[in-house]
Amino acid sequence: MNTPSPGYTLQGRCEQLRFRFRQSAPSLARSKRLSTCIEAQMLAFQMQVIGMTYRRYGPAQYSGSERHQTGCALMTNYSQGTGSGDFNIGALISESFAVLHRALPRFLALGLIPIVPLIISTLVIGVPTPENPFPNVSAIVVLMLIYIALLFVIQGGMIYGAFNELRGQNFSVGDALSKGLSRFLPLLGLSILVGLGIAVGLMLLIVPGLWLICMLYAAVAVCVVEQRGVTDSMSRSGELTSGFRWQILGLVLIVGIAGWIVAIIIEYIGGGLGGPIFGALLGNLFQVYLTALGSVLTALVYYRLRSIKEGIDIDRLADVFD
Structure with a gap:
């Protein structure tokens, strides 16, 4: 024939x-x-x-x-590295950079929003010094809580943007922000529970905190894409990450340690050129890039986990945004 x-x-x-x-x-x-x-x-x-x-x-x-x-x-x-049933850390990181840089100005514009409290903290409260290691603790705590809440909302908008880029479609900053704000209450609840859980876990000899980070890595994506509630998003993330938490831990450590090293270098150089406050501001601006990269990476990991476990493609996955 x-x-x-x-x-x-x-x-x-x-x-x-x-x-x-x-x-x-x-x-x-x-x-x-x-x-x-x-x-x-x-x-x-x-x-x-x-x-x-x-x-x-x-x-x-x-x-x-x-x-x-x-x-x-x-x-x-x-x-280039994500065959069927495969969770390839290198390929995920590489594709995250590719997706991020296809719409870098829009991702950075979104990433600036949660960094505003950190910039205010640096300019108004100042940076820790040996003489005053904890300047105005109560104000710093409040600003950090605002930062965490905004971070989860913006991460939701960035996940929307990442899925649009994966489908070959453009997105606007306004649309992404609208998608994140439409899930504001669930994302706020998620930020509180996940943040408290990870903080307590890290205080308990670090290991429980790392385990929670890996277990709940996809919770924000689940909340945005599947439009689930707080506890449902957390349990669903646990289901999706089951069997892949060691790989997710490796991913978190690679990106986290690399970002931390680069941030230290930037702050050190900035501090030498313009003083500690200038160095801290440069570090905050670099955090904008890390926030965007982390959000895109979360979207890709979520998509990869669902692709492996459920065989779903990107168009079906992102139908919720249409």
Whole structure:
């Protein structure tokens, strides 16, 4: 039997891939070689990607079009390290940088909002010194609580932006902020419970706090995407992260330690150039970038976990935003 040749449309290309998969399925099922397993996975994934592109753009010409490039970009990102059932830390970090930098000004604009209390703290209260290590503790605590609450809301908006970028769609700062604010009360409750839980856990010999960070890593994404309540978001995050918490811990430590080192260097250089307050301000501005990167990474981890455990694609996942 000859391979059907329905032309170069997206629908035709998908039919060709389906035919190849049906023809090769028996031999692939009998073989235990890694290469044939990879071939089966890639055939299935290509069908999924072409189908996604076809649903989004309609029956446009497949060859030489921007839509074709979009589908190929999706397959390239996938093949760079996140195969089926795989939680690849390096690929997740790399893709997070790619998504972040595709819309960097908008992500940074959102990231500035929760940093405002930190900047106020630096300018008004000052920075700790050996003579006065805890300047105005009550004001600092209040500003930090405001920062944490705003951080969760903005993280919700950034997750919306990250999913739009993953789908190849633009987003505005206003839309992202609106999405975050629409979940303000659940995100506020989540910030209080998660923040208190992690703080208590870190005080109890650190390990319980790290375990909670890994367990609740996807809670904000669950709250925004699945529109669940506070406790449901936490329990759902526990379900999704189950079996992958060591990988999430490695991810958190790699990004956290690297960000901490860079922040120290920036503050040290800034402090040498313009004094401790100038150095602290530069550190706060770098925190804007880290906030944006962390939010995008959270969105990608959440998507990856659902892709592995539930086989869901990005279009189905982000339908809630349409």
